[in-house]
Amino acid sequence: MSIEVKGNFDKTKAFFDNYLTERANYIWLLKKYGEEGVRALSAATPKDTGETSSSWYYEIEQKKDRYVIYWKNNHMAGNSTIPLALLIQYGHGTRNGGYVEGIDYINPVLKPIVEKMSNEIWRDLTK
DSSP states (O other): OOOOOOOOOOOHHHHHHHHHHHHTTTTHHHHHHHHHHHHHHHHHHHOOSSOOOOGEEEEEESSSOOEEEEEOHHHOOSSSSSSSHHHHHHEETTTTSSSSEOOHHHHHHHHHHHHHHHHHHHHHHHH
């Protein structure tokens, strides 16, 4: 018995090379939704001076087998290292022993953006 195979894997290699190139191109999509998230968070952030609402930004981190998008705020509360945006979100104690209840404004703003981004990536991968 003998088996003879002719041909090569050029088409298969081209398919995977194209797929990997497209995957790398999803960074533009993450940037698009990162910017959309920053605009939405800025608009939804309760404003006193406006400094917290204008301090939103995003970062994209490439991990071993995935990308992660983080929305961050760099306006710190007083002399601390805690972003004021988180104190608004989750609440905080006051100097005189009181408590200011949090306002859930981050989750409702980001949920539809993340869903839209996921749906767009899924549609593109399955076409």
